[in-house]
Structures are given as structure tokens and as C-alpha cells.
Amino acid sequence: MLRHQDDAPAPAPEPAAPLIELRGIDKTFGTVKALSGLSARVGRGEFVTVVGPSGCGKSTLFNIVAGLEEPDPGGALRFEGRSCHAADLLGRVSFMPQRDLLLPWRNVIDNAILALEIEGRPRKEARAEAMRMLPEFGLAGFEAQYPHQLSGGMRQRVALMRTFLFERDLMLLDEPFGALDALTRALMQRWLLDVWQRHRRTILFITHDVDEAIFLGDRVLVMTARPGALKLEQRIDLPRPRRPDLVTAPEFIRLKRTLLEAIEEESLKSFQVAQENAR
Amino acid sequence: MSAAPALSASPPAAGSGRLARRIGGRVAGLLVVALAWEGLVLLLGIRPFYLPRLSAVLAAILATPGAYAAGFLRTFAETLVGFVTGGAFGVAVAVAFLRLRSLREMVFPLFVVSQTIPVIAFGALVVLWFGNTLIAKAVIAFYLTFFPVTVNALIGLESVDPRQIALMRSFGASPRQILLRLQLPSALPQTFVALRLAASLSLVGAIVGEWFGDTTGLGVLLLQAMYTENVVAIWAALLVSALLGTGFYAAVAFLERRLVFWGAEQ
Numbered sequence: 001m002l003r004h005q006d007d008a009p010a011p012a013p014e015p016a017a018p019l020i021e022l023r024g025i026d027k028t029f030g031t032v033k034a035l036s037g038l039s040a041r042v043g044r045g046e047f048v049t050v051v052g053p054s055g056c057g058k059s060t061l062f063n064i065v066a067g068l069e070e071p072d073p074g075g076a077l078r079f080e081g082r083s084c085h086a087a088d089l090l091g092r093v094s095f096m097p098q099r100d101l102l103l104p105w106r107n108v109i110d111n112a113i114l115a116l117e118i119e120g121r122p123r124k125e126a127r128a129e130a131m132r133m134l135p136e137f138g139l140a141g142f143e144a145q146y147p148h149q150l151s152g153g154m155r156q157r158v159a160l161m162r163t164f165l166f167e168r169d170l171m172l173l174d175e176p177f178g179a180l181d182a183l184t185r186a187l188m189q190r191w192l193l194d195v196w197q198r199h200r201r202t203i204l205f206i207t208h209d210v211d212e213a214i215f216l217g218d219r220v221l222v223m224t225a226r227p228g229a230l231k232l233e234q235r236i237d238l239p240r241p242r243r244p245d246l247v248t249a250p251e252f253i254r255l256k257r258t259l260l261e262a263i264e265e266e267s268l269k270s271f272q273v274a275q276e277n278a279r
Numbered sequence: 280m281s282a283a284p285a286l287s288a289s290p291p292a293a294g295s296g297r298l299a300r301r302i303g304g305r306v307a308g309l310l311v312v313a314l315a316w317e318g319l320v321l322l323l324g325i326r327p328f329y330l331p332r333l334s335a336v337l338a339a340i341l342a343t344p345g346a347y348a349a350g351f352l353r354t355f356a357e358t359l360v361g362f363v364t365g366g367a368f369g370v371a372v373a374v375a376f377l378r379l380r381s382l383r384e385m386v387f388p389l390f391v392v393s394q395t396i397p398v399i400a401f402g403a404l405v406v407l408w409f410g411n412t413l414i415a416k417a418v419i420a421f422y423l424t425f426f427p428v429t430v431n432a433l434i435g436l437e438s439v440d441p442r443q444i445a446l447m448r449s450f451g452a453s454p455r456q457i458l459l460r461l462q463l464p465s466a467l468p469q470t471f472v473a474l475r476l477a478a479s480l481s482l483v484g485a486i487v488g489e490w491f492g493d494t495t496g497l498g499v500l501l502l503q504a505m506y507t508e509n510v511v512a513i514w515a516a517l518l519v520s521a522l523l524g525t526g527f528y529a530a531v532a533f534l535e536r537r538l539v540f541w542g543a544e545q
């Protein structure tokens with residue numbers, strides 16, 4: 001069940017044909033090596049969560065998969081079974097960055113349809129589609145509000161709606177609930193699972209919260225300290241639909257212990273490196 | 280959620296109330312100044328050569344309202360043409376500079392040099408080129424407008440959050456879509472800072488242009504009054520210029536409030 005990257009070169013039994021596959025990906029910024037030999041695959045319809053110490057290269061991984069950054073030469077990137085450049089993925093993956101990045105001059109509806117507009121969909125049609133989606137995102141009645149009139153949780157839901165409306169097989173969510181209070185966060189997690197189960201997209205989800213990673217994911221990827229690589233891949237075989245009280249189940253606690261151990265080891269490493277550099 | 284309609288309904292109501300109060304305050308302020316002007320000149324016995332009474336100035340305007348109205352309209356037209364073309368050109372140049380670094384490095388220093396030429400010297404040249412026309416005056420207003428707009432629009436365009444651009448790119452946006460949907464609107468607040476400044480500057484340009492020879496315009500009225508040492512006429516021309524300047528500035532500020540309604544968010 002628990003598998004280290006090094007001792008799993010044998011063909012792993014993947015659930016479905018991978019939608020996206022990374023092999024030996026490196027990424028260097030000047031003198032900083034952000035990613036080193038990262039390999040991962042995400043199957044169609046899977047919900048994969050990614051955890052790792054701060055600065056280990058999680059957002060960098062997302063930027064590559066979103067097509068915004070080209071990895072260093074040498075690694076292999078495959079999307080829908082075909083090898084490709086990162087830039088080929090521009091416009092083919094729906095990406096939600098770490099901050100909501102709503103446009104202050106657009107109201108809720110017009111922020112939500114931004115990606116559709118860029119695709120060239122008529123504004124009227126896109127708005128109508130977004131209007132239908134509002135209740136599902138808890139935003140009914142708020143379509144004409146501007147971002148500065150919304151709470152943090154609502155802004156985040158508008159950003160999520162923008163991501164969902166941009167219908168692509170792969171969704172990248174970078175700490176979508178990071179800025180929310182614990183209660184809102186728990187509500188949003190259940191809501192996301194609900195929406196995911198209905199829309200059946202493939203989701204890659206970054207978080208700092210181990211509970212969140214287990215509660216949401218089919219698999220949890222733990223990354224090493226910088227330069228980022230895959231430290232541990234943990235399958236989460238907890239039944240769905242997942243209920244809030246799941247977090248107290250013994251199986252959940254057991255998974256959490258394993259994951260925390262791995263993360264702590266890596267966090268400590270990056271902490272020690274930082275200390276040595278300071279000396 | 281039920282608070283939503285109330286939320287959206289309340290700001291306009293409060294806004295119109297605030298507006299009415301603000302206008303009331305302005306009018307009251309103007310009345311106080313007018314009364315003080317009239318009263319102090321009478322009370323302190325100031326000679327009309329230094330400061331005529333407001334009533335005398337207003338009477339002079341009402342004696343030949345046609346001349347002042349024509350001057351107002353003419354100068355307003357010159358200012359407006361120069362301001363609008365200068366503003367548009369300024370934004371266009373800023374976009375070109377944003378896209379082409381080499382063009383910017385080549386042309387920007389030239390612009391800076393051009394702006395160090397005193398506007399009077401430049402005015403003489405422009406009138407030589409374009410003759411005694413409305414265009415000549417508008418060109419001077421244009422010259423004073425476009426540079427601050429270029430500088431500020433460029434600052435605005437460059438300060439767009441790179442993560443925002445990355446998000447647009449991830450949606451597959453073209454550079455043109457990014458410009459129209461993200462960069463230009465983002466640069467609007469910064470651009471309006473320059474446009475407000477340019478509102479006053481373009482009027483200066485138009486009036487200075489008129490000094491090089493014209494038959495109508497507030498600058499002409501001012502010059503004529505000066506030659507004939509008609510103090511009341513000078514004050515009359517001044518008052519009408521102030522009206523034009525304030526009105527124009529207020530119009531630009533109004534446009535700013537309408538377009539940049541989201542304020543200093545971010």
C-alpha cells in the first residue's frame with residue numbers, strides 16, 4: 001500500500017490510462033533547483049492531492065502542467081498518452097492559482113465567464129451558462145456583486161466557478177481553501193467532493209493540510225524538500241461519499257500518521273538546509 | 280444571501296445622497312467666496328485697477344455675452360481635441376513601448392527632450408506650421424497631454440500582476456486578449472492620474488496657442504484686455520477660463536469615478 005518512489009520502478013497497477021504523466025522532470029530557476037527528477041501520473045477521473053514543505057516546488061509543478069513554464073530539457077511530459085511540450089498545454093488545462101485573482105472591474109458573473117470569453121464563446125450564452133451554475137456554488141443572487149463586496153470564501157468560490165466553467169479534463173487547484181477559516185474550509189471540502197462527483201473531472205489539488213489531502217484524495221503525493229521530487233505516494237482507499245466524521249476513523253488516523261511522518265522528515269530537512277545557509 | 284439585493288441597492292442611493300450634499304456644499308462655498316469678493320472690495324475700498332468688484336466683472340460679461348460664449352466654445356474645442364487625441368496617442372505609445380522594448384529605448388529619450396522645450400517656443404513653431412487654425416492650438420494641447428499620459432499608462436501597464444497574466448495565458452489567451460481584458464483596464468487608475476493633470480495642461484496649451492494670433496478664444500480675450508489695460512475685461516476672461524478649466528477637470532474626474540469604480544483595491 002505504501003510505496004516509495006525508488007522501489008517502485010515496476011509497472012504499477014494504475015487505475016486507468018493516465019491523463020497526464022511526468023517523468024524525470026527538472027526545473028531550475030537561475031541557481032535554484034526547484035524540481036529534480038519528479039515523476040508522477042494522474043489517471044482520468046482521479047482526485048490526487050499534493051502535499052509537501054513550503055517552497056518545495058508544488059506551484060512550479062502546477063505551472064509546468066498548466067503550460068506556463070517549460071521544464072528543463074531531459075524530462076518527459078505526456079498528456080492524453082502523447083508526449084508534448086508544456087506550452088502545448090496552454091488552454092487545455094483549467095488552472096486555479098494560489099490566489100483568486102479576480103478582476104476587480106468585473107462582477108461575479110463576468111469574472112466566472114472570463115475563460116469562456118477568451119475561448120470565443122458569445123458573452124450572452126456564457127453568462128446564461130454561468131447563471132445556471134450560481135446556486136451550485138452558493139452564489140445565487142450575487143451575480144451582480146463586485147469582488148470587493150464579497151467575503152474571502154465567496155471570492156474563492158467565484159474563482160472555483162471560473163475554473164469549473166472552463167471545461168477541461170484536468171483541473172489544477174493550488175491551495176484553493178488555504179485562506180479560509182476552518183469551518184468554511186470543511187464546508188468547502190465537502191462541497192468540492194460533491195461537485196467533483198457530479199462533474200467527474202480529473203483534479204490535482206495542492207494543500208498544506210494533511211487532513212484535507214486525505215479527506216479529498218484518491219491518492220496523496222508527498223513531495224520532498226527542495227529540489228522537489230516524489231517522496232511518497234499514498235493510496236487512500238476510504239469509501240466515498242466521505243462524511244465529515246471520517247477524520248476520526250482509525251483508518252484515517254493511520255494514514256495521517258504515515259503521511260505526517262514523511263512530511264515532517266522533509267520539512268525538517270528544508271529547515272536544516274535553511275539553517276546551514278544562514279550560518 | 281438575502282442581503283445581496285439590499286447590498287447592491289444601497290450604494291447608489293447613498294451615492295446620490297452624497298452627491299447632492301457635495302454639490303450643495305460646493306454651491307454654498309462659491310456663494311461665500313462671491314460675497315466675500317464683493318464685500319471686501321467695497322469694505323476695504325480696493326481700487327478697481329487692482330481688483331474690480333465681482334458684480335462689475337459679471338456685468339462686463341453680460342454686456343457682451345456673445346464674445347465670451349464664442350471664446351469659451353472655441354477654446355473648449357481646441358482643448359478637447361488636443362486632450363482626446365493626446366490621451367489616445369499617449370495610451371497607444373505606452374502599449375507600443377510595453378510590447379517593443381527596443382522602440383522604447385530609442386524613442387523615450389526623444390520624448391523627454393521634446394518635453395523640456397518650453398511650450399512658448401514650441402507654440403511659435405506650431406503656429407508657423409499649421410497657421411492660425413484650431414488645429415494649431417489643439418496640437419499644443421496635444422503636446423502637453425500625451426507625455427504624462429504615456430508615462431502613467433506605461434507604469435500602469437507594467438504593474439499588472441504577472442500571476443494574473445499567467446492565469447489568462449493558461450486559459451489560452453492571446454496577447455491581444457490579455458491587453459484588452461487585463462492590462463488596459465488595470466492601467467486605468469494610473470492613467471487617470473495623468474488625465475486629470477492633462478485636463479489642466481491642455482487648457483494652458485490652447486490658451487498659449489491663441490496668444491500667437493487668433494480672433495476668437497479666451498486667450499485672445501485675455502490678450503486684448505491686457506493691451507487695452509481693461510482690468511474688468513481681464514478679470515472677466517479669467518473668470519470664464521476658470522469656469523472652463525474647472526468644468527473640464529470636473530468632467531474628467533467624473534469620468535474617472537464612473538470608469539474606475541473599483542477604487543484602490545489590490
Ligand SMILES: Nc1ncnc2c1ncn2[C@@H]1O[C@H](COP(=O)(O)OP(=O)(O)OP(=O)(O)O)[C@@H](O)[C@H]1O
Pocket residue numbers: 029030032033034052053054055056057058059060061226
Ligand atoms: N519564477 C521563478 N523564478 C525564480 N525562482 C522561482 C520562480 N518560481 C519559483 N521559484 C523558486 O522555486 C522554489 C519552489 O517554489 P514554488 O512556488 O513552486 O513552491 P511551493 O511548493 O508552491 O511553495 P508554497 O507551499 O509556499 O506555495 C522556491 O524556492 C522559489 O523561490
Ligand SMILES: [Mg+2]
Pocket residue numbers: 058059060098174
Ligand atoms: Mg505554492
